[in-house]
Amino acid sequence: MDSFPLPLCQPIRNGRAKIFSEVANIGYNATKKVYLYGFKIHMVVSVTGLILKYEK
Helix, strand or coil: CCEEEEECHHHHHHHCCCCCCCCCCCEEECCCCEEEEEEEEEEEEECCCCEEEEEE
């Protein structure tokens, strides 16, 4: 299982973004040390790279 952020806009627009406002949120990406507005994707993939299961 792996997870990664899926930003919907540039960090400067996080507070003003309205698209997907019911389901998206502002989170922190510790790897890049930046806040983002969007989703966090969780995936289970096979050895060959085939997506077996995902959640947002």
